[in-house]
Amino acid sequence: MFVPPLxxxxxxxxxxxxxxxxxxxxxxxxxxxxxxxxxxKGIDQTGASIExxxxxxxxxxxxxxxxxxxxxxxxxxxxxxxxxGYLLNQNMLKPDDVVTDVDYDEELSVVVxxxxxxxxxxxxxxxxxxxxxxxxxxxxxxxxxxxxxVSLPEAELRTSWLYMLAHKINTTPSLYLEAGAIHGCxxxxxxxxxxxxxxxxxxxxxxxxxxxxxxxxxxAADKIFYxxxxxxxxxxxxxxxxxxxILISRSGFTAWGVELARKANLTLIGRARGKxxxxxxxxxxxxxxxxxxxxxxxxxxxxxxxxxxxx
Amino acid sequence: MFVPPLxxxxxxxxxxxxxxxxxxxxxxxxxxxxxxxxxxKGIDQTGASIExxxxxxxxxxxxxxxxxxxxxxxxxxxxxxxxxGYLLNQNMLKPDDVVTDVDYDEELSVVVxxxxxxxxxxxxxxxxxxxxxxxxxxxxxxxxxxxxxVSLPEAELRTSWLYMLAHKINTTPSLYLEAGAIHGCxxxxxxxxxxxxxxxxxxxxxxxxxxxxxxxxxxAADKIFYxxxxxxxxxxxxxxxxxxxILISRSGFTAWGVELARKANLTLIGRARGKxxxxxxxxxxxxxxxxxxxxxxxxxxxxxxxxxxxx
Numbered sequence: 001m002f003v004p005p006l007x008x009x010x011x012x013x014x015x016x017x018x019x020x021x022x023x024x025x026x027x028x029x030x031x032x033x034x035x036x037x038x039x040x041k042g043i044d045q046t047g048a049s050i051e052x053x054x055x056x057x058x059x060x061x062x063x064x065x066x067x068x069x070x071x072x073x074x075x076x077x078x079x080x081x082x083x084x085g086y087l088l089n090q091n092m093l094k095p096d097d098v099v100t101d102v103d104y105d106e107e108l109s110v111v112v113x114x115x116x117x118x119x120x121x122x123x124x125x126x127x128x129x130x131x132x133x134x135x136x137x138x139x140x141x142x143x144x145x146x147x148x149x150v151s152l153p154e155a156e157l158r159t160s161w162l163y164m165l166a167h168k169i170n171t172t173p174s175l176y177l178e179a180g181a182i183h184g185c186x187x188x189x190x191x192x193x194x195x196x197x198x199x200x201x202x203x204x205x206x207x208x209x210x211x212x213x214x215x216x217x218x219x220a221a222d223k224i225f226y227x228x229x230x231x232x233x234x235x236x237x238x239x240x241x242x243x244x245x246i247l248i249s250r251s252g253f254t255a256w257g258v259e260l261a262r263k264a265n266l267t268l269i270g271r272a273r274g275k276x277x278x279x280x281x282x283x284x285x286x287x288x289x290x291x292x293x294x295x296x297x298x299x300x301x302x303x304x305x306x307x308x309x310x311x
Numbered sequence: 312m313f314v315p316p317l318x319x320x321x322x323x324x325x326x327x328x329x330x331x332x333x334x335x336x337x338x339x340x341x342x343x344x345x346x347x348x349x350x351x352k353g354i355d356q357t358g359a360s361i362e363x364x365x366x367x368x369x370x371x372x373x374x375x376x377x378x379x380x381x382x383x384x385x386x387x388x389x390x391x392x393x394x395x396g397y398l399l400n401q402n403m404l405k406p407d408d409v410v411t412d413v414d415y416d417e418e419l420s421v422v423v424x425x426x427x428x429x430x431x432x433x434x435x436x437x438x439x440x441x442x443x444x445x446x447x448x449x450x451x452x453x454x455x456x457x458x459x460x461v462s463l464p465e466a467e468l469r470t471s472w473l474y475m476l477a478h479k480i481n482t483t484p485s486l487y488l489e490a491g492a493i494h495g496c497x498x499x500x501x502x503x504x505x506x507x508x509x510x511x512x513x514x515x516x517x518x519x520x521x522x523x524x525x526x527x528x529x530x531a532a533d534k535i536f537y538x539x540x541x542x543x544x545x546x547x548x549x550x551x552x553x554x555x556x557i558l559i560s561r562s563g564f565t566a567w568g569v570e571l572a573r574k575a576n577l578t579l580i581g582r583a584r585g586k587x588x589x590x591x592x593x594x595x596x597x598x599x600x601x602x603x604x605x606x607x608x609x610x611x612x613x614x615x616x617x618x619x620x621x622x
Contacts, residue, residue, distance in 0.1 A: 038566040040564075040591055042591035042594065043597075045588045046599075054568075054591070055563070056565070056566045057568075159356065180563030181541040181565055200543065232492075232511065251491070252366070252490065252493075253492055255349040256367070257365075257368075277356045278353055280351055
């Protein structure tokens, strides 16, 4: 298999959590990190005692300079990336902002992002209340505006990449396989997964990738975004906002997600399992180079074990 | 199979969307309702044109008396129940409040709940902003307090009911089976599903059931709550708040969800698929009356088609 060389931006050695050079990933899940799961006792269907791993969720409070912005529930593995990505995706941090410091206090569960530019989002925080109370609603006002002005780059998605990516991601050890009840998002280039983030909230996994891209100034034009979650309007808006032209999911679509993807000319592929997928927007970027006779239908082995509803 | 007689509270004829008497359900999904899905065109993995159904999501703005409370994204099938349940689960509507009117304006996508008691939640809306920005966070402050004072009733969950419920729910025609990308919640008594609600957001499906219970003054002590989604802290808190002693899911657990369920003595069962399940709290309510030799492992036929990550 041809493995593309590392683009300059990835050929860095200081990325925290960076995997070994032999490994395709720059960041991948660490299912053995004892802080991310808890062993709990219970019983099974026969009444027998069992012990099993469950995913943790922790409160993390994000400050931008002196202002408390939000308390997010997260597994807590990359608080700095989460804070940067959250603020970016809320349009409180601008792509050209100079971040002077990101301080994480594990004991207080607080992360503070400091910028050269003075910030005050009192009005914005107030506005959120008046229009919505759920994660999806809170971001819409601003993000919709962002969508209007965006023009996604030309790009190519070979179906051979898609199948290889899905195979690699599904066979990567993860918290999902260890404890379930978690979402995963992957930033990829061609058939190579670069950064695989998991979190209890799908929006957190996305935000952590956005934060990673911002911190390391990674370009979006040649990237592919893969998510285990549904292709909702929120997911589409965030992908477009990040400037990534291609979004792939194992899960299904919502009608508004499809409509927004078409408006933004985002390539939107869902229900990607085994041989099958459905593309409902931006289909011109797809190059059908894979001989389907060589792709297996999803085997029980590769099927996600907590195989149920998507988010 | 023994079907328990209808308790008095259900023997009503005016419930909107009520199913036929032959049917076990009082309310079940209506996957053929043209307002709930949209047909969209796209291509499949071979490049061939296809048409498929996708779930809609609509903005619905909820008012309590003169005050705008929230804009929720919903499939829009039961706006009145959603509004009542949302306000109840946010502790803005009290269980003993007299609701004088629920007005739904389809054109404006607005639902107004009017109460005898005067309400003003300006402070509460303000407080939400300062502490959180995601759906989970917004409800915690108050709901945690509610958890402290609750005492769940004694109750019994026979494993034969659990398997029968799962079988019935998985074989009920639903938007999930039609279009995917949706959550389901079911209120049940013994082995009988009563109310099956679906929505793009899991919290909406729960809230619609809470609204239905409030409207029809249905008791919670003998009920079982089934969800397709994960057993997070939010899900546990809402179930406890509704007074339901048993919560079952096909999906997995989070550590905080387990901790809260133990604190509240909620019976918490997850990963319920085919023969298998895991109980991590309130296990004393479980009666193992089912001979497992007669339970099938989950067959491909019953496995949810968009079988992926849970929310």
